[in-house]
Amino acid sequence: MDWLIKTYGRGCARYLIFQLLLLAAVLGLFLLPEVLAMLWGGDRDTRFSIFMGVLIVLMVLLIAGVAVWSLRHLRQRAARLDEVFGSLGMEGMPYQRVGRQYRGWVRGREMEVFFHRGPTLDFRISAPLQARAAIVFQGDVARFSASLGDYQEVALHSPRFRHLGIYAHDAAWMRAVLADERARQAVLSLMQASSAYEIRKITLTPDALQFTLRRTPVNVITSSMVDAWLDNLHTLLDAVAAAPVPRRLVQTQPLSLSSGDQSRAPLYWLFVAWGCGLVGLALACFWAFGVLISLGR
Secondary structure (H helix, E strand, O other): OOHHHHHHHHHHHHHHHHHHHHHHHHHHHHHHHHHHHHHHHHOHHHHHHHHHHHHHHHHHHHHHHHEEEEHHHHHHHHHHHHHHHHOOOOOEEEEEOOOOEEEEEEEEEEEEEEOOOOEEEEEEEOOOOOOEEEEEEEHOOOOHHHHOOOOEEEOOOOOOOEEEEEEOOOOHHHHHHHOOOOHHHHHHOOOOOOOOEOOOOEEEEEEEEEEEEOOOOOOHHHHHHHHHHHHHHHHHHHHHOOOOHHHHHOOOOOOOOOHHHHHHHHOOOOOOOHHHHHHHHHHHHHHHHHHHHHHHH
């Protein structure tokens, strides 16, 4: 409970600081042109022209600064992720414009890793599981209810798992998998969140084991942490391989997370054009407002 309170406290503190900085930036955006116009002197029309000119310049500089910072941040993040997953022999490439995608053979199994908006980190290790199951936090069951379909809830009656919701297409098979203490410990380790607002999910599909982390800070994604996640994921895969064949077999349906990239690519440029149009419209409105005021005087 203390960890939960501290995590939420840090999150609220960061949010408050961000709001204060944003308020200071907005006030400065309008106060600085006014001060410069007053120091310049002259009649009201001259001061107003200086005010509008400085305001537009500041807005352009602010937008350009945010764009430059964003590009630099994306490059630094990509370099960090490339270093972590490149050490595993995985090839990196762009994903959904602002994310990264990695593919390769790791520990004898084909693996894909996707980092995209959220921020979200997805691991996908190919394996013929012929079953479906999902492990989520109890507080997130409603969030994933639509994807659970006709899954059966798997009750383990263990206080260590009271914070987790375990669901499977074949509940008896899933209980057999988790009868292995090493598999249980692997699940608990994988579902140990680094913050109170982080979301994690383990998904078993007919052809792969997937591990999803959302709202995970990039600085948490280190080589040692990735190795620990892979240790636990492969431990879980070994337990699945050792368990009896599911009574309710599910046919393999190849599915790649990268398939969504093609469908979202045209929308990306639409969002960029929309954003640029809004910025241009705002600048045009400021300019038109200044012209109308000058003509009125």
